[in-house]
Amino acid sequence: MENGLKNYFKTLKKLLSKLLRRETSMKRGKLIGIGVGPGDTELLTIKAFNTLRDVKVICAPKSAISKPSVALSIVQPVLEDREDEYEILEPLFPMIEDKDALNGHWDHAAAIITEKLQGGSDVAFITLGDPTVYSTFSYVQKRITAQEFEVEIIPGVTSFTGCAATAGISLAEKDEIIIIVPKVDERLEQILKYGDTVVVMKTSRHSELLEQVIGRDRRNKEILSVQNCSMKDEKVFEGFTRDKKYLSTTIVKFKD
Numbered sequence: 728m729e730n731g732l733k734n735y736f737k738t739l740k741k742l743l744s745k746l747l748r749r750e751t752s753m754k755r756g757k758l759i760g761i762g763v764g765p766g767d768t769e770l771l772t773i774k775a776f777n778t779l780r781d782v783k784v785i786c787a788p789k790s791a792i793s794k795p796s797v798a799l800s801i802v803q804p805v806l807e808d809r810e811d812e813y814e815i816l817e818p819l820f821p822m823i824e825d826k827d828a829l830n831g832h833w834d835h836a837a838a839i840i841t842e843k844l845q846g847g848s849d850v851a852f853i854t855l856g857d858p859t860v861y862s863t864f865s866y867v868q869k870r871i872t873a874q875e876f877e878v879e880i881i882p883g884v885t886s887f888t889g890c891a892a893t894a895g896i897s898l899a900e901k902d903e904i905i906i907i908v909p910k911v912d913e914r915l916e917q918i919l920k921y922g923d924t925v926v927v928m929k930t931s932r933h934s935e936l937l938e939q940v941i942g943r944d945r946r947n948k949e950i951l952s953v954q955n956c957s958m959k960d961e962k963v964f965e966g967f968t969r970d971k972k973y974l975s976t977t978i979v980k981f982k983d
């Protein structure tokens with residue numbers, strides 16, 4: 728009888744602590760990295776659209792206090808149709824090279840997101856193109872994962888596939904190799920000969936050097952640049968960009 732009672736309380740204790748654990752884990756929110764595509768709201772995936780209609784907190788980092796977030800402007804039509812209440816966090820992610828200062832900004836963004844997650848709200852972190860391609864989302868993701876919060880990624884249309892679509896070209900066929908670079912330096916010169924297509928992102932930062940490196944390759948080539956892809960002021964032209972616009976991508980296709 729005594730043993731029976733002991734076992735009964737043991738089972739009860741186990742059940743209660745299981746319930747408590749479930750309750751505590753249910754209260755923690757999830758970080759959702761959402762790729763919002765290159766610019767046109769219609770390029771949002773259905774999954775991104777549905778999540779943005781539902782999630783209570785949206786984090787839309789901006790590069791300057793006075794500048795509106797491009798990612799936020801892409802999802803604005805979806806948010807405008809919502810009738811419930813939601814919150815927008817707009818941490819500052821300036822375009823600077825100082826690593827310590829940048830770490831400070833990412834820490835701050837992670838801290839304000841953590842507060843919401845701990846309070847039980849999911850947070851959607853919106854980012855241009857896809858969250859897994861040269862996105863600041865990854866810096867925040869690392870900090871949130873380290874605290875053992877759940878993280879989900881909803882992929883988006885990348886800027887360079889958007890640019891290829893706008894330019895009406897294919898990026899690769901058969902066994903062709905695509906090289907994608909965010910910066911022009913000696914590494915590009917070394918691998919260039921293996922590539923059939925080169926996608927250069929952030930071209931505004933290094934357009935002159937890019938012209939020299941590509942010019943030294945003797946193969947026939949087609950050079951196309953796209954600025955503000957799928958936006959109202961989209962521009963597509965042959966050759967390199969010279970006006971230092973941030974949302975510029977250059978695609979070089981080599982032809983034998």
Ligand SMILES: C[S@@+](CC[C@H](N)C(=O)[O-])C[C@H]1O[C@@H](n2cnc3c(N)ncnc32)[C@H](O)[C@@H]1O
Nearest residue numbers: 765856857860885886928929955956974975976
């Ligand atoms: C920080 S990276 C972001 C990349 C993004 N996560 C993606 O998946 O495409 C920014 C660079 O992406 C390219 N980019 C992003 N949006 C673009 C657009 N709408 N038109 C042309 N290039 C774009 C530009 O090269 C820009 O400098």
